[in-house]
Amino acid sequence: MPQPPLALFDIDSLLSEEESAIAAVVRKFVADRVRPNIAGWYEHGTVPTRELARELGSLGLLGMHLHGYGCAGTSATAYGLACLELEAGDSGLRSLVSVQGSLAMFAIHQHGSDEQKRQWLPRMAAGEAIGCFGLTEPDYGSNPAGMRTYARRDGSDWILSGTKMWITNGSVADVAVVWARTDDAIRGFVVPAGTPGFSAPEITRKMSLRASITSELVLDEVRLPADALLPGARGLAGPLSCLNEARFGIAFGALGAARDCLETTLAYAGQREVFGRPLAGFQTTQLKLADMTLELGKGMLLALHLGRLKDSGRLRPEQVSLGKLNAVREAIGIARECRTILGAAGITLEYPIMRHAANLESVLTYEGTSEIHQLTIGHALTGAKAFR
Numbered sequence: 001m002p003q004p005p006l007a008l009f010d011i012d013s014l015l016s017e018e019e020s021a022i023a024a025v026v027r028k029f030v031a032d033r034v035r036p037n038i039a040g041w042y043e044h045g046t047v048p049t050r051e052l053a054r055e056l057g058s059l060g061l062l063g064m065h066l067h068g069y070g071c072a073g074t075s076a077t078a079y080g081l082a083c084l085e086l087e088a089g090d091s092g093l094r095s096l097v098s099v100q101g102s103l104a105m106f107a108i109h110q111h112g113s114d115e116q117k118r119q120w121l122p123r124m125a126a127g128e129a130i131g132c133f134g135l136t137e138p139d140y141g142s143n144p145a146g147m148r149t150y151a152r153r154d155g156s157d158w159i160l161s162g163t164k165m166w167i168t169n170g171s172v173a174d175v176a177v178v179w180a181r182t183d184d185a186i187r188g189f190v191v192p193a194g195t196p197g198f199s200a201p202e203i204t205r206k207m208s209l210r211a212s213i214t215s216e217l218v219l220d221e222v223r224l225p226a227d228a229l230l231p232g233a234r235g236l237a238g239p240l241s242c243l244n245e246a247r248f249g250i251a252f253g254a255l256g257a258a259r260d261c262l263e264t265t266l267a268y269a270g271q272r273e274v275f276g277r278p279l280a281g282f283q284t285t286q287l288k289l290a291d292m293t294l295e296l297g298k299g300m301l302l303a304l305h306l307g308r309l310k311d312s313g314r315l316r317p318e319q320v321s322l323g324k325l326n327a328v329r330e331a332i333g334i335a336r337e338c339r340t341i342l343g344a345a346g347i348t349l350e351y352p353i354m355r356h357a358a359n360l361e362s363v364l365t366y367e368g369t370s371e372i373h374q375l376t377i378g379h380a381l382t383g384a385k386a387f388r
């Protein structure tokens with residue numbers, strides 16, 4: 001009897017009842033709401049972000065591992081499993097949840113004032129307000145320490161000037177968490193979208209993450225009251241603390257895209273006949289399937305181990321790098337190998353594989369490129385920093 005790839009590893013036996021139940025709810029949401037529509041959203045580069053945010057909010061998936069302020073307060077492992085199921089649908093969907101919960105909401109939850117938390121978090125958890133996270137700039141992606149966006153004081157107000165680039169959901173966001181240099185240190189600011197001088201032109205002509213909005217943020221002398229400052233974040237450690245959260249989600253999420261590619265390929269190879277018999281019966285196909293299954297299962301075991309470490313408060317940033325690097329690198333390899341098994345059919349939107357492969361190019365780059373994670377691991381191994 002054929003078995004699904006992760007069943008070979010008996011992964012389900014490693015999950016609690018609650019974790020399995022959460023994963024099942026998200027899998028059903030993806031099956032009912034995303035799978036029937038995703039090819040069209042991707043092809044046309046349009047996605048009903050606001051509607052999806054409300055639906056994800058009503059399922060309790062936004063900021064789900066945060067506590068209080070309307071957040072579900074699940075385990076980090078459950079959050080990872082939700083990311084996996086969402087990314088099995090599309091990386092863009094997981095991006096929406098990552099940016100909302102792990103970046104924008106986490107920044108406010110971890111570093112914000114009580115007033116900022118009360119004002120934004122319940123609406124963001126419900127998906128009524130969408131958040132974005134502006135760290136990257138046109139000339140400073142991997143090296144955010146060089147950022148030029150500047151916040152100066154004018155009386156008790158702040159005036160922000162600069163440009164952020166490649167910002168997920170920038171043009172649809174109700175609130176942007178923007179990181180800026182001040183005379184003192186890098187600080188974070190909560191910027192409501194309607195503030196004069198703030199605009200977010202959408203970036204078009206993307207060949208990856210087409211079911212996700214990506215924008216610039218332009219800050220042209222944006223005047224903010226003193227209480228827009230996130231009081232708890234000072235220095236680059238502020239935004240990097242948020243990245244740990246989103247990178248952790250990707251350590252699970254990318255494996256969802258890989259699982260979807262592999263399951264699609266198994267089904268295809270079972271029915272596609274070449275040289276008079278099913279493709280699945282050829283040794284070459286089985287070698288590919290076995291190797292991909294092994295990488296998927298190993299990635300899953302690593303992700304779950306990181307989840308357990310995070311839930312016990314022991315997860316270190318360099319361990320998050322291990323997970324993010326491995327999951328995305330293996331997922332993109334699996335997507336490309338699966339594509340070969342589908343032959344020409346693999347390049348179309350009739351199957352999810354090419355879409356996942358193209359999405360994973362972005363996932364390989366955002367939240368720290370593979371090279372940045374390799375260097376982070378290299379630093380942990382040698383004690384020598386090789387970034388500059």
Ligand code: TGC
Nearest residue numbers: 095098135142144145168235236237240241317366367368
């Ligand atoms: P460095 O001198 O090492 O550190 C500066 C301060 O930060 C602390 N730190 C961390 N804190 C928490 N978590 C981490 N992972 C941290 N890494 C470092 C560090 O202890 C220090 O603190 P303090 O108190 O001493 O000041 O910084 P560096 O300038 O050498 O840079 C290090 C490097 C290259 C690893 C870092 O800049 C980096 O991670 N670069 C990659 C940038 C990145 O990942 N950008 C992502 C933008 S957001 C995004 O892509 C969203 S896509 C989401 C989606 O759509 O799903």
Ligand code: FAD
Nearest residue numbers: 133134135136141142166167168362365366367369371387
């Ligand atoms: P660069 O930093 O210019 O890197 C180019 C190449 O040089 C890479 O291969 C990199 O690994 C390599 N490199 C850089 N430094 C070193 C080094 N020291 N040693 C060796 N190699 C090095 N950012 C946000 O702030 N918020 C968002 O919501 C967001 N969403 C995104 C959505 C999408 C679809 C994409 C594609 C990006 C998004 N980003 C976002 C930006 C993302 O974080 C950056 O693209 C990423 O950090 C890399 O920066 P860069 O593109 O400027 O590449």
